[in-house]
Amino acid sequence: MSKELIKAIAFDNTIRIAAVDATEVVREAQRAHDTWQASTAALGRTLAAGLLFGSDIKDDARLAIKIAGDGPAGKIVVMADGSGEVKGYVDQPHISLPENDQNKIDVKGAVGTNGMVTVTKDLGLKEPFSGQSPIVSGEIAEDLTYYLTVSEQTPSAMGLGVLVNPDESVENAGGWMIQVIPDASEETIEQVETAVANVPAITTMLSEGKTATEIIFELLGEENVKILDERSVAFKCDCSKAHFARGLATLPVEDLDTIIEEDGEAETVCHFCNQAYHYSKEELEAIREEANHK
Numbered sequence: 001m002s003k004e005l006i007k008a009i010a011f012d013n014t015i016r017i018a019a020v021d022a023t024e025v026v027r028e029a030q031r032a033h034d035t036w037q038a039s040t041a042a043l044g045r046t047l048a049a050g051l052l053f054g055s056d057i058k059d060d061a062r063l064a065i066k067i068a069g070d071g072p073a074g075k076i077v078v079m080a081d082g083s084g085e086v087k088g089y090v091d092q093p094h095i096s097l098p099e100n101d102q103n104k105i106d107v108k109g110a111v112g113t114n115g116m117v118t119v120t121k122d123l124g125l126k127e128p129f130s131g132q133s134p135i136v137s138g139e140i141a142e143d144l145t146y147y148l149t150v151s152e153q154t155p156s157a158m159g160l161g162v163l164v165n166p167d168e169s170v171e172n173a174g175g176w177m178i179q180v181i182p183d184a185s186e187e188t189i190e191q192v193e194t195a196v197a198n199v200p201a202i203t204t205m206l207s208e209g210k211t212a213t214e215i216i217f218e219l220l221g222e223e224n225v226k227i228l229d230e231r232s233v234a235f236k237c238d239c240s241k242a243h244f245a246r247g248l249a250t251l252p253v254e255d256l257d258t259i260i261e262e263d264g265e266a267e268t269v270c271h272f273c274n275q276a277y278h279y280s281k282e283e284l285e286a287i288r289e290e291a292n293h294k
């Protein structure tokens with residue numbers, strides 16, 4: 001089976017393209033966060049975008065996409081690395097909205113049309129890179145295309161989609177991203193614009209059984225494309241009980257005493273994967289001991 005995230009170049013290296021089948025990733029996110037239709041689509045599109053952005057960075061580099069709009073879903077945060085691993089959450093997982101006038105999930109209604117897109121990239125350099133642009137549509141693909149064009153000066157096109165079943169399970173999800181290198185010819189740009197205007201929705205192509213590679217061929221033509229890299233993708237969080245214990249140990253000792261005396265236990269829940277970690281009284285006392293020595 002071909003891998004889910006494919007990166008390629010086309011038209012004499014003047015066009016970069018990546019495509020991802022994020023179906024399993026978004027299924028896992030939907031189950032972890034128990035998201036409803038509009039929240040699933042908003043988070044799922046951003047997860048697919050995180051993987052596409054991640055195709056451009058080294059395996060151990062990391063990036064974060066934050067979409068903070070004024071809609072009922074609240075903010076969406078996705079973190080991805082260059083190896084195909086991604087995690088993320090949406091503030092309000094239980095947003096379900098009537099379909100929009102194109103019979104699609106109303107992502108704009110969930111995200112809102114006012115707010116900011118922030119992208120941070122930690123490429124292992126001295127300082128992480130961070131850029132911002134305003135939300136322009138709330139549909140996410142347009143917002144991130146606008147971000148790439150104005151903040152990173154890379155003219156881009158992007159398609160993102162999530163198909164949600166009536167029982168809230170994810171049928172399929174994915175995306176594609178095209179970036180134009182400055183020396184692309186007018187002819188190439190016109191050809192790409194025509195392709196982008198005519199390509200079926202990503203969820204339609206995935207429903208037809210197309211792989212990420214076939215989606216790239218569908219967009220730009222197999223004869224014009226050279227595949228550079230393929231990666232597997234996964235919804236994966238790097239949190240652990242020990243990680244959150246270190247967080248608890250940074251609390252003031254008096255606060256830890258109050259928790260130990262009044263509750264006798266504690267629970268922390270990871271934002272990114274919704275995993276809960278339970279700490280017994282004995283474990284909290286050990287954490288308090290550690291905090292006391294700081």
Ligand SMILES: [Zn+2]
Binds near residue numbers: 237270271273
């Ligand atoms: Zn986690």
